[in-house]
Structures are given as C-alpha cells and as structure tokens.
Amino acid sequence: MKRSKFVSISLLLLIVSLFVNACSPSDPRADSHKVRVGVAFPTSGNLAKIGQSCANGTQIAADMANARGKGPKIELAKVDVPTAVTGVHEVNRLILKEKLQLIVGTYASPISLAASGITERNHAVLWEVAATDPRLTRRGLKYVFRPNPDATMYGPATIQFLEEVVAPELGLKNGEMKMALIHEDGDYGEGVAASTKKAAKKAGIPIVEEVRYNAKATNDMSSAILRLKNAKPDIINMVQYNTDAQLFWKQAEQMDLNAKVFIGNGAGQSSDNFGQTFGDAANGVLDTSSAISINPRALSPEMRKIEEEFQKRYKKKFGVEPDLIARLAFSSAYILFHDVIPKAGGTDPDQIRKAALSLDKPIGSTLVGWGVKFDESGQNTRAAMSVMQWQGGELAVVYPEKFKKREPAMIPLPKWSERK
C-alpha cells in the first residue's frame, strides 16, 4: 500500500516536471540582446562567507556592465556549490539543462578543478575568479580562464618582499634570516608552501622548520607553536584558513610565540574577521595576497571612477562595504562582462576564447591593479601579488612600491610582552 502510494507520487512529480520543462522558453540563446551566464560559488557551508562575497562582487560587475550597455544584456543564473561534488552536479545542470555556455566561479580550488572538467567536456567556458591551484590552467584545457594569479606566485612575492624590505630593515643578509613555515595540509597550504620553499632556496633564505596541520581537524595549535618556538625563527610564514588562523594567533599570544616578522598568505590573515576579532593585536601582521585594495594612484583614471561606482553600488545593494575577495571577484568578472562578452558578441565558447586571448591591457587597468594578457593556457600573465599589513585595524597594501597605500611598519614586530 505504502509502496504504491510512493510510486504514484513520483510518477505525478515526473509528469509535472515534464510539463514544466515543455513550458520553459525553448532556447535562451535565441535572443541576441540577452545572454545568460552561470554563476557558481559556495554560498553555504564552511566557505560561505567568501563565496557570498564572490557572488556579490560578480553581481555588481554584471550590473555595471549592463548599465554601460556595450554588449548584450547579461543575466546571471546563480547556483550554490559548497563542495566539489555539488559543483559537478550544478555545473552539469547549468550546461545541459539551462543550456549555458559560460560559467563564472568558483573560488575554491577543489571545486574549480572538478568543474573545469565538466565545462571542458561540454564545450563551455569556466571563468575562474579566485581559485589559485596552478593545475587549473596546466592541464591543457582550452576553455578555462583565470585573471588572478596562481598559488606558485605567492612564494616569489613573499621572498621578494623579505629580500627588498625586511632584510635591510632588520640589517640581516638573506642567509641570516631564518624562516619557519606553518601551513594547512590541503592543496592550498601545500601549494603555497612549495612555491615559498622554492623561492627561499633560490634566494638563500634558510627554512628551519615546517609544520603541517589539518585545518578542519585542528582544535589546538600548542604543539605546532612549541615546534615553532624551538626553531627560533626570525620569520614565520603562515598559510591558513579562517578558524585556524584565529586560533593560531590567540595561542601564539598565550604561549608567547615571538618572531620579527609574521607573514600570512591570503585567506585567514586577509579576512576582515581577523581584524574584527583581534583589533590592535592584529597590527603588524603581514599578508601576501592576490585580493588587493591598492593605492588609487596606481590605477588609470577610468578605473578610479569605476572603483568609486563599485563601492557605492555594492554598499547600496548589500548594505556592507565590499571586502577584498569581493573586489577581486568584481575585477575578474568585470573583465569578462565589460570587455570579453561584448567583443565576442555573446557567449559562444570559441568566440569568448578568441576575445579573451586578444585582450592586452597594461598594469593598472583593472580594479586590483593588474593588467590583462592571457597566455594560451588561459592564465593571466599580468596578474601579481602584493603584500599587505594590518595597521590600525585595517589591511593596507605596503608592497610593491607602486601600489602601496602605507609604509611597512612594525618590522621587527615587538614581542608580546612589549606590545601592551
């Protein structure tokens, strides 16, 4: 009895869904003045904070491109992809069922790697606005584009900053600056750490300790901190997500872990929550990252206007100031919506590829200061990292010279006992 009821209900649902399908517009591509673009970010789950900012930044980019009216009107089809598995399902659905040919996403590298396989196989474009896994653009995929830098660029940027700014400030030679690494053991942590070790080796900076930990399963950092203390490094380089970065910094104070320089790599130390939690105790912490708010001086006059408009629209629509990752997502999506789609005249993947590869914009011509020049693999070769520092509760760019908003300060960082 129960079974037959179940069967009849599912049959009913099937019929209804067929009916709804039949009623939906036959082909959204038919209208040449309108294109639909899929937007896939993790807007729930443990990446939700960052994912929501990305989706918001992308929305504003579409609004502004539409207001300028250079190309077809852009409509966004937003989906939530909290994990790689949902990423595969949703991107598949967007392409096969909603007939979209262009997906903007996804922030997280595992989701992006999974989704890029789906887009490529189905002859659709993945426009990645934030994920940094180098493998994304190194697998010979034709329809993946990444305007932001990949993880291999963190290391060289950090080491260059240490050589050019920190070493003279501390009066140490490269060989005398002992560096310790602490990083989460996922793709992000391992990838960034590998690039840092490689760059450090080249510069002759000795690595005296490397501590790995699992970000999701770590409820206590004291063992890691004790190992760092034992190594007595001058520089501690962190690759951390949000919760672990906060726990690390709290326990670093409790256990009196001191070093002359603490430098993070995006995520944990880039998040506005880091500053909100620690206030003055965050001051002095450095952070190498791709998500930047640079000195407006370095931007082209046109970009300065766009920056103001972006700030205003974002505040109005979402009621908060855009954070760094929202700016990054906006910048990358705006290139697509404002430059690439009008040039391609729609979302045909081959036209998009042609238009993207033909872009040639100088440094300073995007909101985050980079230029745009994609290589054959889809990686933007004019993307760059900068180094920021928490100063007075704010994260400000201090390096490179051209982009900096403030002077680097608190090098060496005072000991905890001297900070109050």
Next chain:
Amino acid sequence: MIFLQLLISGILIGGVYALISLGLTLIFGVMRIVNFVHGDMLMVAMYLSYWLFTLYSVELYTGLFLVIPVLAALGALIYWGVIRFAIRRSHEASILATIGISIVIQNAALLLWSSDYRSVHNEWATHSLQWGDLRISAPLLIAFIGALLVTGLVFAFLHYTYLGKAIRAASMDRFAAILMGVNPQRIFTVSFAIGTALVGVAGALLSSVYAVHPTLGTQFLLISFVVVVLGGLGSLRGAILGGLLIGVVETVSAYFIGASMKQLVYLLLFLVILIVKPAGLFGKRIPEVNQ
C-alpha cells in the same frame, strides 16, 4: 620541560573534548539516540554567549547562567518536536531525524548570523598563567575545571536525587522502569534537556577560545563521538577519561610525529582499544533492543 608543556596542553584540550562529550554520552546512555544535533547545539551556545558579550556586554562567565536555561529549553523543545517520534524506532530513524535537524539549524544560523567567523576577544581570551617556561591557557584551564565541576554535579544528580535515579533506571531497563511507575517521556525530555544544557556550558566556556561560525559543530562532533565510544557509551567517567586520553595523545603525537598525522595516531589508538575492550573503557554491554 617540553614534555610537561605538551602534557599540560594535552590535558587542557582533553578537558574541552570531555566537556563537549558529556551531554552526548548522557543522551546516548539514557535514550540510545545517536545525536547529530549535539555539535550544532555547541554552535548555538557559542553564538548566544558571543551575542550576549558583544551586544549586552555580558561577561562570558556570567553569560553561562543565561545560556544554560536557554539551551535546556531548546533541548526539551527538540525532544518534544522531533526526537520523541524517533525514539522507539530503529537507529536509522533517530540518525536521520537528528541529521535533519542539524541541517536546519546550520542553515538557520547561516541565514541569521551570516558566515562570518566571530570570536570574543577580551583579555581573558589570550591570558595565560606562567610558571617558569610553562604556560597554561587561562580560558582552557577554566573550561577544564568547568568540565570536572559539571561532571561532579551531574554524577551527584544521577545518584542522589529521585529524578536522577529514575533516569538511570530508565537507561538500564526501560520496561522495568515503566512498570515501577516512571514516566518515560518525562525522563527522556529531562535527559535531553540536561544533555543539551551540558553542551551549552561547553559553548559558553569555549566562545573565547574558538571562532564560531555556522558549521563549527561538525568540527567537534566527530571527535566527541570518538571520545564517547572510547570511554564507553553512556559513561560520564569514560567521557572524561576518553577526552583526556585523546587530548594528550593528540598533542604529543602532533609534536613528535607531525600535526597532520595526529588524527591517524588517535584513531589507531581508538581501534586498538575497541579491539581489546569492545564496549569502551568503562562501557557495559547493554542489550540492543530494550523497550
């Protein structure tokens, strides 16, 4: 010296695990419910004390006395709303029901409080006691003492009050307890409320240690299941000892073997103990179906 510091850190984090596991083991012991809402109740309690602190500047340790009754009421509500329909059925029913509630609570938290990572940062949060080179984290020490106190209180309640004795009776033999005039629904409501209030204590004491976000619960749920099974399902003593054991093993192995290997070490230990003592350290074998 290093070893002593590791031992202290291990015992402190072990106290955290024990504190979180107490409610879980009580609920399982009495009702045989595998409670997946437990971690989310921790999250709700941490948000409560975070908001009390930020909006009304209620000190965390004062806020504790507001968080406990709210969580107890929430526990009773969840029991009456959902769990009581799942309790006489198979394990799958209660597992599905609690996972369902867990998803609802997590997403409600996401909707209400956004996905920001919020953490109380007062002078207590980073305070530590110093003794030579040794450092003892003040908030963790308080949480540890809290865990011991609460265990003592619950133990006394279960052994010396009528209601406590009735709870124990119902957990030993539900049918016999009913025959003796114990009202099982009342017993279950009270136990679920107490179990949830216990995790409320944990949440209030830990909101200065960990940053709270909507999916925080899952981070602690797995480890507290390990603690509870290791100590023996339903045993308070077992939860304390299991928590401490895991805390110390985790901290020491993280130092000597590597922080990303520590799960491997304590889960191996967990397997070995289950092979030697299948019912856990203090567990008694209880007949599976007993209604």
